[in-house]
Amino acid sequence: MASNSKTLAVLGQPGAGKKTLVGSLLYKCGMDLSLLQQLESSGTSKYVDIVPFFEQHKLAKTFCAPSTTITIVDGKTPDLVIWVVDASALDRGASSADELASLISHKGIEPKEKLLILVNKMDETEWSEEVFEAISSSFKSIDLDSSGETYTIPVSALRGDNLLEAPSVPWANTGPTMMQALG
Numbered sequence: 221m222a223s224n225s226k227t228l229a230v231l232g233q234p235g236a237g238k239k240t241l242v243g244s245l246l247y248k249c250g251m252d253l254s255l256l257q258q259l260e261s262s263g264t265s266k267y268v269d270i271v272p273f274f275e276q277h278k279l280a281k282t283f284c285a286p287s288t289t290i291t292i293v294d295g296k297t298p299d300l301v302i303w304v305v306d307a308s309a310l311d312r313g314a315s316s317a318d319e320l321a322s323l324i325s326h327k328g329i330e331p332k333e334k335l336l337i338l339v340n341k342m343d344e345t346e347w348s349e350e351v352f353e354a355i356s357s358s359f360k361s362i363d364l365d366s367s368g369e370t371y372t373i374p375v376s377a378l379r380g381d382n383l384l385e386a387p388s389v390p391w392a393n394t395g396p397t398m399m400q401a402l403g
């Protein structure tokens with residue numbers, strides 16, 4: 221049962237998969253039956269189209285996590301931040317890491333509690349551990365001391381892997397899922 225509420229900012233480079241991620245979370249954990257029926261009758265059938273549906277209908281983007289409800293916001297000082305990285309990008313996350321480093325050092329974003337770096341589109345890499353390690357290491361040089369607890373988690377927002385349930389790939393199911401890390 222949710223006992224409190226938190227704010228979450230979802231950020232990342234263009235095309236990294238932010239809308240797909242948020243759409244998936246709202247669909248699975250943020251909609252009652254009447255909203256689901258409304259969504260269905262609007263013809264919305266892809267995760268990526270759910271955020272525009274919420275915005276068009278001026279609905280709060282709120283979903284349930286294990287111990288809290290979470291509302292997605294645009295502010296600079298949310299409780300939680302998710303930074304989405306595209307694992308299929310050729311530079312192995314280097315430009316994404318630079319952008320996050322710059323944002324943090326200029327105080328463009330200051331998570332109060334947690335920062336989750338989601339290495340997304342792992343399905344496109346066939347869940348390559350090597351790709352995940354290469355991307356993770358791009359982020360290791362960033363000074364994250366002011367960002368609270370940090371996690372780097374491999375996911376596929378499109379397929380839902382490691383969002384609520386761990387993937388079947390052995391190397392990738394030892395850490396927390398995204399939802400467990402959000403708390």
Ligand SMILES: Nc1nc2c(ncn2[C@@H]2O[C@H](COP(=O)(O)OP(=O)(O)OP(=O)(O)O)[C@@H](O)[C@H]2O)c(=O)[nH]1
Nearest residue numbers: 233234235236237238239240341344376377378379
């Ligand atoms: N294969 C694969 N494709 C994905 C995944 N997540 C997102 N995509 C695709 O990546 C493309 C961009 O996804 P979006 O969710 O629109 O990305 P975004 O970060 O919101 O994009 P902007 O609004 O342009 O910044 C779409 O074609 C998605 O279907 C994933 O986990 N796996």
